[in-house]
Amino acid sequence: MAEAFSALERIWTDLKKPAKSVVFRQGESADFIYFIQSGALRLDYQLEDGRNLVLDFLWPDRFFGIVENEVYAWSAIALVDVHLKRLRRSAVQALTQDYPGVMDLLLKQKTASLMAAKNHIILMSxxxxxxxxxxxxxxxxxxxxxxxxxxxxxxxxxxxxxxxxxxxxxxxxxxxxxxxxxxxxxxxxxxxxxxxxxxxxxxxx
Amino acid sequence: MAEAFSALERIWTDLKKPAKSVVFRQGESADFIYFIQSGALRLDYQLEDGRNLVLDFLWPDRFFGIVENEVYAWSAIALVDVHLKRLRRSAVQALTQDYPGVMDLLLKQKTASLMAAKNHIILMSxxxxxxxxxxxxxxxxxxxxxxxxxxxxxxxxxxxxxxxxxxxxxxxxxxxxxxxxxxxxxxxxxxxxxxxxxxxxxxxx
DNA sequence: CGAATAATTGAAAAAGATCAACGTGAGTGG
DNA sequence: CCACTCACGTTGATCTTTTTCAATTATTCG
Known part of the structure; x- marks a missing residue:
């Protein structure tokens, strides 16, 4: 896993975003995967009827924007000034060929998202x-x-x-x-x- | 993906369960991954306060029981007579070495679970x-x-x-x-x- | 058939939403 | 630095929705 991380290090770029800024918007082409170094984000889902739903709050050490779809299914908004790492999806895809650990890491992150969602459902119930x-x-x-x-x-x-x-x-x-x-x-x-x-x-x- | 599926075919065993039977219970050692051929299931999460929560309903062509943990985080109960395929987790793990498509398939299934959870959250909101x-x-x-x-x-x-x-x-x-x-x-x-x-x-x- | 389980219905109570008004405080421009 | 503004937060009164508890009716399965 450490090996996967160092592989990713070679392709990511640092990115700082101020509080209240949009990292990506629901419906945009999903070209990047992100990692939170510091700060906090909110994942918003806009419904057709105008309501806005907060799907999750994201904290440091989380990957986000990992989807199979062409476009992001929700928006990511910085709650405070954030320090992110940005990775081009295609580059990550290419890395999985040589580093199977990268795939494991993506799977683990997806599990983390699922557990967060489960927890969210428990709270809402x-x-x-x-x-x-x-x-x-x-x-x-x-x-x-x-x-x-x-x-x-x-x-x-x-x-x-x-x-x-x-x-x-x-x-x-x-x-x-x-x-x-x-x-x-x-x-x-x-x-x-x-x-x-x-x-x-x-x-x- | 078809290749991954045929690889899995060699290690799965058929399993039929009657309506209302428990496929696995929350807290049990998570030795198997399942696939629904036909029928329907309910995923239950038991809370400490005695409440029971339905996390999801599962329909044919879905894998379930895919966790990284040692134990299942929730229970799976057959709603009607079901026809399942059962795969030993360790065998699936071994297959991922030779068939990278198996890993892709697991990732896709996890994405499906996540999208179902998102949908559930939307409904509850x-x-x-x-x-x-x-x-x-x-x-x-x-x-x-x-x-x-x-x-x-x-x-x-x-x-x-x-x-x-x-x-x-x-x-x-x-x-x-x-x-x-x-x-x-x-x-x-x-x-x-x-x-x-x-x-x-x-x-x- | 008959017991157990599931579903419906009613009445009262509690919880939450709505709409409206009023504070408060962070940030801005003079 | 201060006044102003605007977004955010609080509070009140009323109304709607949902829960609770209790009783009754259906349905299923041995």
Missing amino acids: CPTATSKLIGFLLDYSKRPEYFDRTTQVLTLVMSRKDIADYLGMTFETTSRIFKYLETRNYIKKINHRQIQLNTHMLLEA | CPTATSKLIGFLLDYSKRPEYFDRTTQVLTLVMSRKDIADYLGMTFETTSRIFKYLETRNYIKKINHRQIQLNTHMLLEA
């Missing part, structure tokens, strides 16, 4: 908005980049609407549940984007 | 139970094995509870929405498991 949001916060707190274990402070890189679009609710409900969790001392809002978690209590709930 | 169920019926009606295009009759191989557990609602709601759709002439119940669809109207809704 929670019977109440409160349990959805608690599940979301607990998952999120596993990201070392945005959760400080010593202070228990979680830095939200996404808006209330992003969370709502991920969990299948309205942003008003998201806001109200945050409020409710604070009154019950499950969380403490430092500011809109900084939340101190009472992990122990959240796990109990 | 529908704002009302009615739109969820309509989306479900329309997706389901793409299965030639269970939808008769001439009579427009859909044969449900799963219970109201299975549908509810798939869409994230209660089975009472599922039942009520079926009733509602019938009063509005979107559907016509032949019996509990046979539903005639007014596809045109459903697509409009």
